[in-house]
Amino acid sequence: MLLRFKRSIVVSLVVLGLSLLMVQSAWSYGHGDTKYSGFKNVIIMIPDGCDETVQTVARWYKGEDLQVDKMDGGGVKVHMANSVIPGSAAAATAFATGHKTTVRFLGVGPRTTDLLTGFTPTAEPYAPVASVIEAAKAAGKSTGIVSTSRVTHATPAAFACHIQDRGMDNEIMEHMVYNNINVVFGGGARHLIPSGNTYTTTFGAEWGGKRTDGEDLMQVLLDRGYRFVDNKDDMAELTSGNVWGLFDDSHMQPDMDRQHFATHEPSLAEMTSKAIELLAQNDNGFCLMVEGSQVDWAGHANDPVYMTRDFIAFDDAVKAACDFADQNPGTLVLAYPDHNTGGMKIGHYYTAMGYTETTIEDLVDPLKGMTITAGGLTRMMGSDTSVANIIATISLYWNIVIDETEAQEILDYDEETGAGLSYSISHVISKNHTAIGWTTHGHNGETVPLWVYGADAPAGIIDNTELALMAADAIGVDLAATTSDLYVDAATAITGTFQLDKTDPENPVLKAGVSEIPMSKDTMKFTGWDWEIELPGLAVYAPETDTVYISEKAAWIINLFN
Template sequence: MFERMRKNATAVAVSTCLTLVATSAFAGWDYDHPRNNARSGNLKNAIIMIPDGCNEAIQTLARWYKGDSLHVDLMQPGTVKTHMANSVIAGSAAAGTSVATGHKTTVRFLGVGPRENDLLTALEPTAAPYAPIANIMEAAQREGKSVGLVATSRITHATPAAFGVHIHNRGWDNEIMEHLVYNNFDVVLGGGARHLLPQGELYTTAFGAEWAGSRADGENLMDELLERGYQFVDNKDDLWSISSGKVWGLFNASHMQPDIDREYFAPTEPSLAEMTAKAIEILSQNPKGFVLMVEGSQVDWAGHNNDPIYMVTDFLAFDEAVGVAKEFAKNDRKTLVMAYPDHNTGGMTIGHYTTAVGYTATKVEDLIDPLKGMTTTANGVIARMYDGSDFALAQSVRDNWSIELSDEDIAEIRALQPSVGLSYALARTVSKNHTVIGWTTHGHTGETVPLWMVGTPAPSRVIDNTELAYIAANAIGVDLDRTTQELFVDLDEVTSNYTIDTRDPANPVVMVGGAALPVSKDYMIKNNEIIQLPGLTVYAPVTGKVYVSRQAIKELDLNKKRGQRGVFPAMVVR
């Protein structure tokens, strides 16, 4: 009997897992794809580092600006394709999902399969539409490793969210924060504290600032973190005092400040390198290893802004964080460090149509001197204007950028301002008229991007960004596809005898097998007992499907009840 039950359970597991088609970005079997050539590596840790929105152009500019080699210059190079499921030019959510899970998805989607009605020509999806797919953090947790996220954006922003959530809209910051909290990261450092707190509640920081909550569901996730044993800090001094244990450090209600602006506008915030060092210090205490994702979030925003000083200083701040990771890996000798942009932004060039000097006569001084006089970003220049007049604009540019705006410059800025805003207009005009740095767009671009690696050889060919997830997973011996099968079983494939209680629309609950499974949380309530689960209960509102872990199915004893499918149709309680 027990053997028959075991075989039945195995059959259910096989039938319920997602069909994860092993392909490259386009149709056909790729024998070189890491998923198809998987070998568990002998490394213990992986540090994944993403300078969001850039390519080799900023690497070149940063090297000239610094006057020395960069940390990424001394890593093994590679090249990565960046397209997403529905566009040759990727968005950050879809690009982040590719490198976190190994699967292409649609613009704005995070950790779920792509929609099917607008796929790129010849692209075959490798995950079911809107279905959750496991990321490398979840796979690492299954092997007992510690996991962490570091970013200079809100921690709910697209790239960090791609490593921790399963939601089809990157704009749902409150829902994203709920996934992050209940996905049990060991270390989370960045911005976005407002998404922990209910609307109407204030949090007073250790340095006296008040942050207002933004959650509409009434949940206080900061209290939840404290109940789960986390330490919470809001400034760099308190962060530095922590030496062990689980920690969330959120240093701004929203995004953190750009690196060059921090001393003026947020001196209590740590740098990206400081956050990286602290995360490694804490995570590396786990003898089974760790996975850490570090994002230089605002390199991308600088590209959107066409702001060269913002972009070069935030890239250099990212490079310093890379140096921290490389130093740890050098001493540890069991750590993979992978750094790569998710896409390019702004299309920055060294040289442009209106460069004042001939391009073959461009000196280092022509490139660097205009930037050396800049002490803040374009946003910082505007924040330091004493009023909105042309005179105040010219004065702030003179004081903060050491540039004299002409009447023609100001007229050009004001003409652009209604369409792109003052900050974009200022940076774009000054770049064109006072530097040799050009830009092609305020958006993303679709070319390949560089890969920098330490700990294992970089691929000797151009690879797809989905391969990065499998390279990292294989290096540290974790299994992405198996984790998807274990954490995200389509409940309809097991039973139809369940309901989704939406009487509180912000907090839906799946009612099944005499138990309640709150959506976006990692536990069930059965017989008045809270049972911890290994992953989230995920509800996909577009398809109406619910996904639960195999452990949840076992706890609910559903494997023996498959014959009831169709007898008690699933319904939504309203």
């Protein structure tokens, strides 16, 4: 009886303490003094890997102004901590958290061994820094992530994860699930499912799992009250509640290939509209990140029609966001690329016509004849990569007639560069049959455009880290305060002793007295008690510095029990 009474007192103290700490956190937030304050909602939209060139090509292709053409414009510097040409993970970390970091890092501070000359980090090495989505969630707003890639890919991951390598998809997915994002749409279901298990979709496909830690994260989502959908019709029927919609086990299809390979998938605009509809039901507002992921992949491939059509699909999603903002004036829409990719330009060394004689038809007609991406075209070719089949398939799906010499040029480029057949087709056809040139199969480092709706764009060129501060100020949240609340060094925050149990290396657990906190989760258990509580943020382990980060609330509870 006495033990039960003591437990009751402890539980009451924990609940009271959490309530008081939440009030304290709320008081620490405040609107900035800039024009980016007083907004209820912020929608952040990323056409990954592009600049104004694809905006121009898309405008000519569509034959009318785009939505982004009608928005207030600016420019953004994109360098990361260790290179003037950024990677997507570091770029996204900058505009998600307000801190520059190292290539491949997600939501953590940079390493210090290879910093750019003159660069001073604003975050500790490998230490987690809160994103605007985490700050919005802490302030009682709903949050959402939409992408056409796996949701564990670099850009979406930077808004919900704190991991030193973007390639750790399983760990990233665990962070995303336990970060309690209200709406998630995209691809990547395989990283929810344990290896050896399968999920049978509503349209008959079998998705095999990739998780090696034995955890069934799809079941975790269901246990937490989420709905899970895998097709556009079920997504369209959603009217309320928390939901994950993953429409492929890996990446979704390019916009123009969906009709050939994945008719069950929604468009980016459809996912954006549904996410807004669900998130807007929160009277406190919402923060939504939307990525047109595959604009970047098209740039890597030097595929002009892929890049143009996926940018138009992105622009359609921007229009959906701006239409909502028109009806809900407390909404700020911020759209910008993370960097450019491929170096797409109108005009190149091999253009047959004089550059001042280039017509709309010269630019647009070759693209209008293409009915599928280069990647889709090679899928249609199958295993037959002969000169004859290359000629026939390009004629059938791209309406371009090439001869044996050009077909051999494609094969030679593939052999010389190792770029792959689809990249090689795009490169050679762009050079010989279009007015579009390319500089690289990689990223570029120039300034990228900023498009703003609901407020004026800032004057001049801004740094990509300032985009995070603009979004946070707009909805009245404080990124630095959120980082202090959610991610403190356990060694300084816990008054007693603790250890990180690595018996299971894929599932390390912090143990302090009777308290147990598994890494990459938001839960705490108590030894000998059948009791688990949900914490306000993730527990994060940084192996490079052997440091554990937990929330102030978690530390307070541990110290209460120790």
